[in-house]
Structures are given as structure tokens and as C-alpha cells.
Amino acid sequence: MRVIVAGLPLLLLCILTVPAFAQEAQQPEAIAEKMSFKLVRGLTNVVTGVVEVPKQSYLTVRDRGNIGYVVGPVKGMGMALYRTLLGAVETVFFMVPQPGYYDPMVNPEYVWHGWEKRPEVSLVNDAEPVEKGE
Numbered sequence: 001m002r003v004i005v006a007g008l009p010l011l012l013l014c015i016l017t018v019p020a021f022a023q024e025a026q027q028p029e030a031i032a033e034k035m036s037f038k039l040v041r042g043l044t045n046v047v048t049g050v051v052e053v054p055k056q057s058y059l060t061v062r063d064r065g066n067i068g069y070v071v072g073p074v075k076g077m078g079m080a081l082y083r084t085l086l087g088a089v090e091t092v093f094f095m096v097p098q099p100g101y102y103d104p105m106v107n108p109e110y111v112w113h114g115w116e117k118r119p120e121v122s123l124v125n126d127a128e129p130v131e132k133g134e
Contacts, residue, residue, distance in 0.1 A: 011132070034102035039094035042106060045087025051111045052079035083111060 056076030061068030086105045099105060106116040 002018075009047065031097075034097075035094055036089055038102045041109060042090030042094060044110060044113045045083050046091060047087075047104065048111045049080045049082075049084030049087060052076045052083055053077075055111060060114070082106065 053073055053076035056079050057068065057072030059068075059071035064071065079122055083106055090105055
């Protein structure tokens, strides 16, 4: 009798808290859309991965100066290989919701993103960050 009296509130608690942990299921259309975006992104990165060579050359020369003529192409070849391989992985595994529910595996998502200049920030006397040129 004691087991029933002690177990009944625990059983009732378990039954009432299960709906709180239930998540709304994704609509099949949304899942199919995310899978198709992952497939297209993977194919695009496989095809355009070679564009990383001129991109990294340009960015390195812009940010680092003359040393970028040497470092940029090497960095670009590494990034081209990286983007192409990750594009192939995304293409093969486009149905798998990894990483982070069909999120891109490489950042930036496409090779034509990320050409803009990064703002240069410096600290003046440990004060607020100030952009150079002001």
C-alpha cells in the first residue's frame, strides 16, 4: 500500500510533464526546402571552390600588403581544397540535418561572400574602441 501511495504522485508527475517536453514537429515542406538548399550549396561550393585562390590572394594583399602576393595564393589553395571538400560532404550528406539542422559547414556560406573590408579597430588609452581614420 505504501508503494502505491508513494508511487502515485511520481507517476502523475511523469504523465503531466511529458507534454511539456514535446516539440512541435517541422513541416515536411520546410525540411525538404532546407535539404535542397544544402544540396545546392554543396554543389555550388564544389564548383566554385577554385575561386578561393584569387579571392584569398586579393584579400591577403589588401590586408597584409606585399607579403600577400606570396601568402595569398597558398592560403587560397588551402581554402579552395577546404571549400571543395566540404561542398562534396554537403552534397553527399544533404539529407542529414547536421551540423545545426542543415546549417552551412563553411563560413562564409558561398565564395562570393566575404569580400568586404573588415573595419579596423584600435584601442586608445584603454578607452572605447575607435575606428581608424577618425
